Amino acid sequence: MVEMMRGEQYRFEFIGGEPCLDFTNTVGGDRRVDPSEHLHGYADLVAWARQGELLSPAQGRALLLRAQREPAAATGALAAAVELRETLFEIFLALAEDRRPSPQHLAVLNRALADALPHRRVVQSGRGFSLGWDDTDDLRRMLWPVALSAVELLAGDHAAPVKLCGMRETTGCSWLFVDESRNGSRRWCSMKDCGNRAKARRHYRKVKRLD
Ligand SMILES: [Zn+2]
Secondary structure: OHHHHOOOOOOOOOOOOOHHHHHHOOEEOOOOOOOEEOOOOHHHHHHHHHHOOOOOHHHHHHHHHHHHHOHHHHHHHHHHHHHHHHHHHHHHHHHHOOOOOOHHHHHHHHHHHHHHHHHEEEEEEOOEEEEEEOOOOOOOOOHHHHHHHHHHHHHOOOOOOEEEOOOOOOOOOOOEEEOOOOOOOOOOOOHHHHHHHHHHHHHHHHHOOOO
16 A cells, blocks of 8 residues: 555566466456456556566557557557456456357457457567567557467467466465466465465364364
8 A cells, every 4th residue: 555655556466377367367356256456547557568578668658658648549448458358367267167268258359369460570689580569659559469379378289278276266366377387286376375375274174173
């Protein structure tokens, strides 16, 4: 709270393993019961993309300036971002639960992919080249790499499974991540937070003989 009053930026976490999952994790808490929104305005979207290194500092500043000049367009971009985020959550939750994502959700992702692809560019990086993005102040530009990462996670040859934090236990957390552990045993978004709370709960039940 003190931090917020000083105007410091919220520090997002990047534990999902892919930008598309990190983006779904901009909602904290249990989504069904008590979701906690971290994208309140367009500036939060830019802050997330900056912290996740999807934008350079200069690109971030350019977007904030444009958002000031065009507040209605910035509000539209935030709404599009939240729609994409909720869609990605539904698609990857379905995957985590071994269900098929709905055609409506895939249609939203395909629209985001169609928005992104015309901006794909080969760019110079050092002495070589890399696949990057059109350098523009398009207010939705951070959604392009998010959409592409979702498509690659769905359609690429990525073998690691997508999981929901604490799948078989109520945790108060709805974060998604790619389980890249060798034996597929990762259960928690973070051992420090959710993992530890689950351990404490198990201990409490044992002491109280609730099991
Ligand atoms: Zn968690």
